[in-house]
Amino acid sequence: MPTADIEHAIKLLPKFSSIDPLLIVDQLAALVEQNRRDIDALRTNDGEISWDNFVAPFEEIGDRLSRFWSPIGHLHGVADSEHLRTAYTEAVQILTEYATELAQSDRLFAAFQRLRDSSKFDSLDRGQQKVIDNALRDFRLGGIDLDESGRARFRELNAELAALTTGFSENVLDATQAWEKNIDSLPKLAGLPENALGLAKQNAVRRDQSGYTLTLDHPSYGPVMAYCDNRDLRREMYDAYVTRASDQGPHAGRFDNSENIDRILALRHEIANLIGFPDYAEYSLATKMATSTRSVIEFLEDLAARSANAARRDFDQLSKFANDELGLDTIEPWDVAYCTEKLREQEFAFSGEELRPYFPVARVIAGLFKTVERLFGVTVQPIEGIDCWHPDVRVYAMSDDTGVLRGTFYLDLYAREHKRGGAWMDECIVRRARGETIQSPAAYLTCNFTPPIDENDSLLTHDEVQTLFHEFGHGLHHMLTLVDYAPVSGINGVPWDGVELPSQFLENWVWERAALDTISGHFETDEPIPDKLFKRMCIAKNFQAGLQMVRQLEFALFDFRIHAEFSPALSVQAVLDRVREQISVIEAPAYNRFQHGFSHIFAGGYAAGYYSYKWAEVLAADAFSRFEEEGVFNPDTGRSFRECILERGGSEDLMVLFEQFRGRGPHIEPLLAQAGLST
Numbered sequence: 133m134p135t136a137d138i139e140h141a142i143k144l145l146p147k148f149s150s151i152d153p154l155l156i157v158d159q160l161a162a163l164v165e166q167n168r169r170d171i172d173a174l175r176t177n178d179g180e181i182s183w184d185n186f187v188a189p190f191e192e193i194g195d196r197l198s199r200f201w202s203p204i205g206h207l208h209g210v211a212d213s214e215h216l217r218t219a220y221t222e223a224v225q226i227l228t229e230y231a232t233e234l235a236q237s238d239r240l241f242a243a244f245q246r247l248r249d250s251s252k253f254d255s256l257d258r259g260q261q262k263v264i265d266n267a268l269r270d271f272r273l274g275g276i277d278l279d280e281s282g283r284a285r286f287r288e289l290n291a292e293l294a295a296l297t298t299g300f301s302e303n304v305l306d307a308t309q310a311w312e313k314n315i316d317s318l319p320k321l322a323g324l325p326e327n328a329l330g331l332a333k334q335n336a337v338r339r340d341q342s343g344y345t346l347t348l349d350h351p352s353y354g355p356v357m358a359y360c361d362n363r364d365l366r367r368e369m370y371d372a373y374v375t376r377a378s379d380q381g382p383h384a385g386r387f388d389n390s391e392n393i394d395r396i397l398a399l400r401h402e403i404a405n406l407i408g409f410p411d412y413a414e415y416s417l418a419t420k421m422a423t424s425t426r427s428v429i430e431f432l433e434d435l436a437a438r439s440a441n442a443a444r445r446d447f448d449q450l451s452k453f454a455n456d457e458l459g460l461d462t463i464e465p466w467d468v469a470y471c472t473e474k475l476r477e478q479e480f481a482f483s484g485e486e487l488r489p490y491f492p493v494a495r496v497i498a499g500l501f502k503t504v505e506r507l508f509g510v511t512v513q514p515i516e517g518i519d520c521w522h523p524d525v526r527v528y529a530m531s532d533d534t535g536v537l538r539g540t541f542y543l544d545l546y547a548r549e550h551k552r553g554g555a556w557m558d559e560c561i562v563r564r565a566r567g568e569t570i571q572s573p574a575a576y577l578t579c580n581f582t583p584p585i586d587e588n589d590s591l592l593t594h595d596e597v598q599t600l601f602h603e604f605g606h607g608l609h610h611m612l613t614l615v616d617y618a619p620v621s622g623i624n625g626v627p628w629d630g631v632e633l634p635s636q637f638l639e640n641w642v643w644e645r646a647a648l649d650t651i652s653g654h655f656e657t658d659e660p661i662p663d664k665l666f667k668r669m670c671i672a673k674n675f676q677a678g679l680q681m682v683r684q685l686e687f688a689l690f691d692f693r694i695h696a697e698f699s700p701a702l703s704v705q706a707v708l709d710r711v712r713e714q715i716s717v718i719e720a721p722a723y724n725r726f727q728h729g730f731s732h733i734f735a736g737g738y739a740a741g742y743y744s745y746k747w748a749e750v751l752a753a754d755a756f757s758r759f760e761e762e763g764v765f766n767p768d769t770g771r772s773f774r775e776c777i778l779e780r781g782g783s784e785d786l787m788v789l790f791e792q793f794r795g796r797g798p799h800i801e802p803l804l805a806q807a808g809l810s811t
């Protein structure tokens with residue numbers, strides 16, 4: 133029997149079965165019109181402007197649209213259809229236009245500014261102040277301070293940038309697809325695992341070819357590099373792969389991103405200058421936790437320096453192994469993955485599949501709930517009869533130790549048709565105050581695990597269990613928030629380089645013996661994971677961690693430096709060469725054009741932000757180290773993390789929150805120790 137607050141929360145959940153793709157566009161257009169009228173009616177002119185008569189209703193208007201749109205965007209990701217896709221594309225245009233309008237509204241900007249300058253600002257709480265400051269910041273980053281010609285230039289630059297970044301990813305895609313290789317005889321593919329062979333066979337059949345066809349798509353390219361004994365073939369594929377969309381390699385000049393790269397950097401630099409930043413790196417940092425170019429570079433270089441010895445050791449071990457066991461005089465770049473795999477087999481004889489029988493999904497879910505209960509004092513209970521998009525979806529309510537409902541979530545675990553791959557957490561409803569009542573948050577937790585076969589419980593790999601914990605960490609951040617203002621509640625307003633803190637943090641428990649015994653048990657015998665297997669899995673975790681670390685750092689430092697050091701004369705290749713010289717252990721051939729396929733930064737959201745992965749890892753490892761000191765299930769430490777981080781969302785600077793939790797600023801050592809890189 134659900135309590136009153138659960139019943140209230142259920143009423144707010146979307147009615148998925150009544151979403152009609154054919155009506156979406158009209159409904160959205162009407163709602164956006166309504167929003168325009170309501171915003172026009174807001175008081176923004178006189179000196180009476182206040183939180184209650186301006187920001188609160190403005191936030192309410194925004195929330196109304198978010199709640200309408202969230203289930204539609206979600207369905208597009210997990211239950212796509214022809215009609216829905218058409219409606220979605222059209223709807224996104226309406227939303228983009230509306231968002232641009234708001235971002236460029238002088239009237240709204242002036243209203244926020246007036247409230248900021250008034251004496252009322254000081255009497256607002258910290259979260260309210262953050263909402264106003266973030267809004268002003270975002271107006272500025274969107275070019276509100278510019279005169280008409282400046283704004284026109286800003287729009288022009290952004291439009292050209294959008295076209296160039298799209299062109300960049302299209303070139304990568306086209307270049308990837310343009311290359312293929314048909315192999316007629318099986319012995320040439322010796323070493324390749326069964327499923328990779330099956331894929332190659334399927335590729336050939338689809339093309340009316342005989343034999344096996346390899347492509348540069350990851351499911352085809354990856355296994356060849358890791359397992360195929362044929363060194364010439366590895367080299368040929370490596371060359372094709374690392375020269376995609378460039379002036380080198382088998383398709384040199386055909387899908388060349390060289391000009392795109394230079395132009396994208398130039399446009400970003402001009403945008404940054406126009407808004408008043410010396411370079412795009414500083415522009416990017418305006419919304420992040422890291423405070424300066426210097427601090428990011430120092431952070432990355434420090435980490436590189438501390439990992440250097442381990443990386444060299446890893447490489448020496450690999451070289452020796454290649455020499456002694458594989459008869460290779462030198463390790464070339466196309467040998468690295470192959471030798472690594474052979475060494476892994478010899479060292480650990482370990483496969484992720486061995487753990488699968490210990491992770492029946494029902495056991496894992498129950499164990500996950502138990503783990504967060506012990507850590508944060510929250511209990512999770514299923515709620516039945518909720519209107520969902522698929523029969524596999526389960527809905528739960530999460531309550532705290534005083535019995536108060538904190539949030540609800542949808543759990544959608546299995547891969548199926550018309551569902552996007554990967555795993556993610558998304559917002560369904562954001563917590564906020566509605567007068568005297570609280571709108572409690574709801575989350576979508578989405579994974580793509582192998583579905584159960586017959587009546588049996590699905591068995592997960594340890595990787596999948598870790599993914600589930602990761603997403604649940606995001607979910608806790610979204611649901612346990614106690615902030616009353618949507619723009620800084622949950623994960624909203626949390627900087628990009630800090631948002632992975634709770635998720636990476638929660639992953640740690642899948643490596644703790646005490647937690648593992650709760651979340652695992654053999655599906656037939658209920659026996660715990662044998663000690664020997666547990667030890668091997670822990671050792672395998674950090675296999676060649678030094679090399680992995682410097683590789684990530686190479687990408688991050690390269691990304692940050694080309695944005696920070698941009699000038700029209702800058703040679704991107706020269707920066708990459710210098711970064712490699714500084715930190716890489718494995719020498720890349722001169723024709724390697726890795727940057728021409730680096731879509732994260734040239735076509736995605738990671739420009740001058742790739743460092744965020746490592747930044748958040750440091751925070752997560754350091755936060756966890758307090759649990760290692762005080763007990764991994766210490767309820768006081770758990771409460772402290774909940775109160776300092778999870779409940780506060782974006783209502784305070786994350787560095788301040790982190791310092792409150794840790795009693796000091798972040799230290800880098802716990803990450804190094806966790807990765808086995810401590811000196």
Ligand SMILES: [Zn+2]
Nearest residue numbers: 602606632635
């Ligand atoms: Zn994440």
